[in-house]
Amino acid sequence: MTDQGPTAGPLRLGTRGSLLARTQSQLVADSITAATGRAVELVIVRTEGDDVSIPLDAPSRPGAFAAALRDALLDDRVDLAVHSFKDLPSAPLPGLSVAAIPPRADPRDALCSRDGLSLDALPRGARVGTSSPRRVAGLLRARSDLQIVPIRGNVDTRLRKVRDGDVDAVVLAAAGLQRLGREAAVTEFIDAGIVLPAPAQGALAVECRTGELGSQMAAIDDPATRLEVTAERSVLSGIGATCTTAVGALATWIGKDELKLTVEVSNHRGIVYSRISRAGRVTIAGEATQLGAAVCDQLAADMS
Ligand SMILES: NCc1[nH]cc(CCC(=O)O)c1CC(=O)O
Numbered sequence: 001m002t003d004q005g006p007t008a009g010p011l012r013l014g015t016r017g018s019l020l021a022r023t024q025s026q027l028v029a030d031s032i033t034a035a036t037g038r039a040v041e042l043v044i045v046r047t048e049g050d051d052v053s054i055p056l057d058a059p060s061r062p063g064a065f066a067a068a069l070r071d072a073l074l075d076d077r078v079d080l081a082v083h084s085f086k087d088l089p090s091a092p093l094p095g096l097s098v099a100a101i102p103p104r105a106d107p108r109d110a111l112c113s114r115d116g117l118s119l120d121a122l123p124r125g126a127r128v129g130t131s132s133p134r135r136v137a138g139l140l141r142a143r144s145d146l147q148i149v150p151i152r153g154n155v156d157t158r159l160r161k162v163r164d165g166d167v168d169a170v171v172l173a174a175a176g177l178q179r180l181g182r183e184a185a186v187t188e189f190i191d192a193g194i195v196l197p198a199p200a201q202g203a204l205a206v207e208c209r210t211g212e213l214g215s216q217m218a219a220i221d222d223p224a225t226r227l228e229v230t231a232e233r234s235v236l237s238g239i240g241a242t243c244t245t246a247v248g249a250l251a252t253w254i255g256k257d258e259l260k261l262t263v264e265v266s267n268h269r270g271i272v273y274s275r276i277s278r279a280g281r282v283t284i285a286g287e288a289t290q291l292g293a294a295v296c297d298q299l300a301a302d303m304s
Contacts, residue, residue, distance in 0.1 A: 010039035011213075014069045014078030017044045018154050020176050024204055025082040027179065028102060028220070032080075035219035040080075045072045070096060073209060080217075081207045084176075085200035085229055088207075090236040099217035100206040104225040105175035107202035107250060109135060109195045111188040112177070113169030114162055118188045119143065122168060129158060129167040133246040137266040138195030139171065159185050171195070175202035196248025196264045196275075199232035224253070227288045231261045234292025239265065239299060251291075257283050263295045265303070274302040 011032065015025035022042065029040035045068050066088050069081040073096055085101070111119055113126075119142060122128070128139060129151035136148050149167050151158055155177065158170045162185075171190070177183055203225055206217055232249040239247065248264040259282040264275040276298050280291045 010041045011080055012043050012078040013040050014043050014045045014072045014081040016065065016069065017046060020155055020180055021082070021084075023179050024084070028080075028082045028100075028204060028206055031102060031220045032216070036216045038216070043072070043078050045069050045078070045081075070207070073207060076209075079208060079213065083205045083207060085203040085205040085233075086173075086198045088200075088205050090233050095210055096207050097210040097214070098205045099208045099214055100219075100221040101226045101229060102204050102206070102220050103222040104203040104228065105178055106189070107197045108174045108192060109138075109171050109190045109197060109201075110174040110177055110186040111169055111171055111190055112159060112162055112185045113187045114165070116187050117169070119190065119194070122146070126168040127166075129161055129170040132171070132198075134198060134248050134266075135171045135195055137246040138190075138248070141266075142194050155180055155182060173197075173201055192248075192250050192262070196262060197250050199236055199247065199249040200229045203229050227251070227259065227282050227285065228253075230285050230288035231259060231282065231292045234289045235261075235263050235296055238293055238296030249292075251288075254279055257281055259288065259291060261291050261295050263299060265299060274299050276302065 013025055013029050015021050025042055029042060032038060032040050066083050069083065070093055072078045073081050113122060122143070124145050125147055127147045127149050129149045130136060131150045131152055139146055139148065151161060151167065151170060155172060158172060159182065161167050162170055174186065174189055177186055208217065228251040231251040235249045236247065246266045249261065251259050251261045254260045258279055260277060260279040262275065262277040265273050276295050278291065278295050278298065280287065280294070282288045282291055
């Protein structure tokens with residue numbers, strides 16, 4: 001095997017079958033072709049995370065969205081896989097590497113409500129659809145009167161529930177809405193002070209077999225995004241979070257080489273256990289990890 005990876009024919013890029021997954025995979029495919037001149041074809045891989053017959057409160061299966069794509073990579077059925085980075089488990093998988101992290105989209109969550117209403121303007125007791133403990137926590141902290149309605153399905157299914165009047169609003173990642181060209185549905189980009197985004201929200205991970213394609217994928221890697229996401233995700237391993245823990249983490253540049261990391265851990269009733277911000281000099285991955293570790297230490301001290 002060479003660093004070039006397969007040399008004959010187009011690169012096979014594995015993607016989940018949802019419109020969002022295919023859209024963001026095509027974006028990555030196009031940028032690989034633009035940067036390297038190599039043809040890239042999408043290969044749809046069905047994943048357990050797409051199975052809506054599995055109840056949301058079933059025991060958590062970390063990485064359900066990513067597992068089948070990773071199997072396809074390890075079995076050499078595809079050469080690359082594109083993941084929403086926030087769906088990727090924090091533990092590395094032997095044999096696979098995140099070869100590229102393209103520039104991140106808007107990391108915030110977005111409110112999509114009927115009649116263009118903002119969060120403040122939603123009527124008392126309004127029904128808001130989300131199944132994310134992190135979003136529930138932030139929403140209830142801001143508006144304890146809201147009625148939270150568990151919801152799942154793809155972006156368009158969720159938006160339809162607002163149009164059909166099943167709920168007054170839904171909360172979705174701004175990045176997904178933007179990539180799908182559904183930005184017009186957004187009635188408020190929710191400030192990170194109200195709902196802190198999930199670690200790595202808005203970022204994509206391009207995974208391939210370790211040792212293959214590294215130099216070609218470097219062409220679409222965004223070092224600043226990589227450092228942000230490294231800091232945010234180091235928190236997940238640091239506090240041993242599962243995907244049902246309400247954990248938010250957002251890293252923002254406050255100066256050249258100076259990263260501020262904010263982390264919040266809360267329960268689903270909106271009672272904040274802890275929210276911590278800390279800034280530090282970050283120019284390499286190790287410093288990003290250290291910043292995350294320092295925040296985790298502070299969180300642990302705070303919560304004991
Ligand atoms: N858990 C599903 C998921 N994974 C990634 C995104 C959006 C895109 C992104 O965060 O990059 C979504 C949908 C959502 O949260 O609204």
